[in-house]
Amino acid sequence: MVHLGRCVRFSINPFLDEDAPGFNTYASRPPGEGLAVFLELAVELVGPVDPATGFLVNVTDIDKAVQVTTVPVFARRLREYYRAGRHVSLGGLADMLHAAQERLAEVFPSAAVSRLSLALNPFRKIAMNATDSGTIYFSEKFEFAAMHKLWNDSFSEAENLERFGKCANPTGHGHNYIVEVTIESPADGPGVKIGEFERVVDAELIQVVDHKNLNLDVPAFGEKNPTVENLAVFAWDRLVGKFDPARLHGITVWESDRTYCTYHGPQDGRLEPTD
Secondary structure, three states: OEEEEEEEEEEEOOOOOOOOOOOOOOOOOOOOOOOOEEEEEEEEEEEOOOOOOOOOOOHHHHHHHHHHHHHHHHHHHHHHHHHOOOOOOHHHHHHHHHHHHHHHOOOOOOOEEEEEEEEEEOOEEEEEEOOEEEEEEEEEEEEEEEEEOOOOOOOOHHHHHHHHHHHHOOOOEEEEEEEEEEEEEEOOOOOOOHHHHHHHHHHHHHHHHOOEEHHHHOHHHOOOOOOHHHHHHHHHHHHOOOOOOOEEEEEEEEOOOOOEEEEOOOOOOOOOOOO
């Protein structure tokens, strides 16, 4: 079994009765007119590879299926919301994802839809798994800058340099970190207000690490190397249990665009002392 993902972009002007078909699927199709609502739907399929073609599904077939069965769902519902002057909540978006999932479920005879993810902007998304459509996953990225040094006092200087390389620089070095926080909640529940979610992440995590020397300013790293792995665990420990009625699902920390770590920890308490 393999997993195949395809991102389909589309723009809807909710004040027009319909949008022109458009010709640039890379930007979005339909293209929208003027200031339109831009969305990116990531469709993930799972199944066996066809030995004759090497495909799970031809991605052009995914594009066509989404354009025919799914984009009209979002277009119709967005127009209903906007013209009624109603707020489109995360719950409303979850309803749209569920409807899209139902319409795509029978389209691909050799593959199953495993997950749908809707990008609301470049840093925020909402997702739903096909096997658990009653749960939504909301993710948002944050940034912070910090410096650290990787060192173990039980190693010799030569061994530290061998193990950690440039990261053992005696005066430390810095990173512009990105951390993605994902929470889960019932699709039909009250969920969490985005502003409150951001406030919690900022107060409990970002302010603790931003523009800090992690080795000296964050007690949890007094005797523990602030690697990207340990940072992911630390972030989980800071945030677990803080998003009621939602709960923390996962933490991903990037220390560069090529190096990152994802952590899914236990829900029953903190792992480390925090302050």
